[in-house]
Amino acid sequence: MKENKVKLAKYLKEHFPAIIEKDYNYNRIDFSINRELVPSVLRLLKEESGYIHLSHISCVDWLEEEEFELVFIIWSPVDKIKILIHTRIDRNNPVMDNIDKIWRQANTYEREIKEMYGIEFTGLEAADEFLLEDWNGMPPMRRDFDTAAYASNKYYNRPGREDAMDVREEIARHSGEEIPDFAKKYSR
Amino acid sequence: MESLLYSILGVLVSLILAFTVGMTYMGLSRKITARIQNRIGPPFYQNFIDAMKLYSKSTGIHHGVMHHLGPAFIMVTSVMSLMIIPILNDSAFFTNMNFHGDLIFLLYIMTFGPLGMALGAGQTGNPNSAIGVTRGLSQMVGFEIPWVMAIIALMIRYDTSSIVDIMNIQADAGRWIMFSSPFTFIAALLAMLGMFRYSPFDIVGAPTELASGPMSENGGKYLFTMMSSSSIFAFAKLTLYVNLFMGGADNLLVLIIKTFALYMVPLLYGTVSPRYRTEQAVRYFWGWPSFFGLLAILYAVFF
Amino acid sequence: MINDKNSQKIVDHIHNFARKHSLWVLAYGTGCGAIEIPPTMTSRYDAERLGVRGAATPRQADLLLITGYLTTKTLKRVIRVYEQMQDPKYVIGFGSCTINGGMYYDSYNTINALDRYLPVDVYINGCMPRPEAVIAGFTKLQELITAGKADGAAKYKEKLEWYRKNQKNVIPNWTMPEYNW
Numbered sequence A: 001m002k003e004n005k006v007k008l009a010k011y012l013k014e015h016f017p018a019i020i021e022k023d024y025n026y027n028r029i030d031f032s033i034n035r036e037l038v039p040s041v042l043r044l045l046k047e048e049s050g051y052i053h054l055s056h057i058s059c060v061d062w063l064e065e066e067e068f069e070l071v072f073i074i075w076s077p078v079d080k081i082k083i084l085i086h087t088r089i090d091r092n093n094p095v096m097d098n099i100d101k102i103w104r105q106a107n108t109y110e111r112e113i114k115e116m117y118g119i120e121f122t123g124l125e126a127a128d129e130f131l132l133e134d135w136n137g138m139p140p141m142r143r144d145f146d147t148a149a150y151a152s153n154k155y156y157n158r159p160g161r162e163d164a165m166d167v168r169e170e171i172a173r174h175s176g177e178e179i180p181d182f183a184k185k186y187s188r
Numbered sequence B: 001m002e003s004l005l006y007s008i009l010g011v012l013v014s015l016i017l018a019f020t021v022g023m024t025y026m027g028l029s030r031k032i033t034a035r036i037q038n039r040i041g042p043p044f045y046q047n048f049i050d051a052m053k054l055y056s057k058s059t060g061i062h063h064g065v066m067h068h069l070g071p072a073f074i075m076v077t078s079v080m081s082l083m084i085i086p087i088l089n090d091s092a093f094f095t096n097m098n099f100h101g102d103l104i105f106l107l108y109i110m111t112f113g114p115l116g117m118a119l120g121a122g123q124t125g126n127p128n129s130a131i132g133v134t135r136g137l138s139q140m141v142g143f144e145i146p147w148v149m150a151i152i153a154l155m156i157r158y159d160t161s162s163i164v165d166i167m168n169i170q171a172d173a174g175r176w177i178m179f180s181s182p183f184t185f186i187a188a189l190l191a192m193l194g195m196f197r198y199s200p201f202d203i204v205g206a207p208t209e210l211a212s213g214p215m216s217e218n219g220g221k222y223l224f225t226m227m228s229s230s231s232i233f234a235f236a237k238l239t240l241y242v243n244l245f246m247g248g249a250d251n252l253l254v255l256i257i258k259t260f261a262l263y264m265v266p267l268l269y270g271t272v273s274p275r276y277r278t279e280q281a282v283r284y285f286w287g288w289p290s291f292f293g294l295l296a297i298l299y300a301v302f303f
Numbered sequence C: 001m002i003n004d005k006n007s008q009k010i011v012d013h014i015h016n017f018a019r020k021h022s023l024w025v026l027a028y029g030t031g032c033g034a035i036e037i038p039p040t041m042t043s044r045y046d047a048e049r050l051g052v053r054g055a056a057t058p059r060q061a062d063l064l065l066i067t068g069y070l071t072t073k074t075l076k077r078v079i080r081v082y083e084q085m086q087d088p089k090y091v092i093g094f095g096s097c098t099i100n101g102g103m104y105y106d107s108y109n110t111i112n113a114l115d116r117y118l119p120v121d122v123y124i125n126g127c128m129p130r131p132e133a134v135i136a137g138f139t140k141l142q143e144l145i146t147a148g149k150a151d152g153a154a155k156y157k158e159k160l161e162w163y164r165k166n167q168k169n170v171i172p173n174w175t176m177p178e179y180n181w
Helices: A002-015 A035-048 A106-117 A147-154 A168-175 A181-185 B002-036 B046-056 B065-084 B102-109 B112-124 B127-158 B163-173 B182-196 B220-245 B252-271 B278-285 B288-302 C005-020 C032-041 C072-084 C096-100 C131-146 C152-158 C160-170
Strands: A020-023 A028-032 A053-062 A067-075 A082-090 A095-097 A120-122 C024-028 C063-067 C090-094 C122-124
Touching: A002 A020, A002 A028, A002 A035, A035 A067, A035 A082, A035 A095, A053 A106, A082 A095, A106 A120, B002 B046, B002 B065, B002 B220, B002 B252, B046 B220, B046 C005, B065 B102, B065 B112, B065 B220, B102 B127, B112 B127, B127 B163, B127 B182, B127 B278, B127 B288, B163 B220, B182 B220, B182 B252, B182 B278, B182 B288, B220 B252, B278 B288, C005 C131, C024 C072, C032 C063, C032 C131, C063 C072, C072 C160, C090 C096, C090 C131, C090 C152, C122 C131, C152 C160
Parallel strands: A028 A082, A095 A120, C024 C063, C063 C090, C090 C122
Antiparallel strands: A020 A028, A053 A067, A067 A082
């Protein structure tokens, strides 16, 4: 496993000098690369190294850094190694290369990402609507989309509901324990 | 004139009898299935309550004329087959309107109901109905073959096509046809499994698979009509089997005991069997049941 | 004679008795609550002893059981299904999500209060309600039917405009027929 991963990293470094690797435990290894080279990396891995399975395409919204991060998760049934390929694209002009010529099933994930984050895939051929019907407005999975305000504006909120309250201090007072500092950081 | 009125009265009484007994059997079958599945189950009169509820529902569906006539066709078929089948041995009151050659007429009229249902279901435009109808007709092609073979064997063996004659022959010989020509009985009994449409042959109205098939657009009074006609038809078929193979019945109590015993066969076979696919069902009927039917015909011709 | 007030009362009484003991359920099981229906129906809790039975299509059903959250997409289909059912018809809202949104109260695509869009006769709360609670809901509905108070369908016809306004508020692109009972 370990030597396979080292060999793989070396192999990719030869072809793409700009690639940055990050090793993880067990069967996972991550690579970061700029967005223009992603299709070439994927095609190389699929056709030369036997990474024939596309598990998922994921998207992360880095609001503060004004970037979207796309993660392509691929898997080789021979090497039993899971590769995550990260790439960052500009949040204000989110365009990505379409890879559904490499894996046809990428089409589904790309449609979902397009709908939920508003990322354009160049040359993506798909129907307009996938999961959302009649949606016009900000894509709902972006972090600056205020879902609570949207819901309370569009749907009826029945009065008398008490929830989403911060009860941690109450619990800490009852049990006589301190709230650790790292937990305070993630306070609401 | 008086005898005509008398027989009309007999027909009405036998209709009410068929409805009541058939509905009770259906309710009892739900109870028995529930007990087999370790449940308490609904009361045995549950089907009467269901029927009353269905009758009290309003109906505002219109898919065309044939959609309204479909349930009527099925009802007509059930009532017509009940008219022909004598209910008791040597009873002027319950002889009904049978005539010589009624077995041949029955063979025809028993396929008429599903055809009417097919016409009615076809017009609803519901895809589930269409699939259900094609399944039903293919299954009918399956079980009709052993059933017709059994009837033909009976007709050849006893040289008659009248149900009353066959009943009289059994009464004279003191021996049921079930025992004197067993192959005929086996073929007919296996065909009956398909006729009753219990599992594993419930491919027509499979509720989870086809959304009850041909009935899927029928609610309220239409469903009531179908339900009551199917219970009348069930009673008619059971009585026919008792008449042909089990020596008929001398009084109503014996009739009910015999028909209920016969009714247990498809029911109990169904409660322990999963559903067949269409081609499996057809292959089943064209296998052993048809073989026994052929054997019965050969036996009737040569012995 | 037959339109006489008292005889109508007797007929209603008999009909209500039949309706009460023969509830055919159309379980609209897209929410997580659908998993509580199989134990309710099978041998442990056996709802069939109360006359509750599954119906295959909306045409045959009396009772629409909405199990859990409804997205705006499924709401369209539920409205269609409800309007295809034949009178008298009842709706049971099942789980917290149908009452006030439950844990999806701030979601962008689930409705929060079902009774703004469909007339609900009985609510069963809980996340998820156990089969005992579901059966309690059925018996409560039976009580309402006996008392003649389960008149959701009549209310829906009466206040159709109000319901339609709410529905169209959530479903902007209304492509369904105006009414299809």
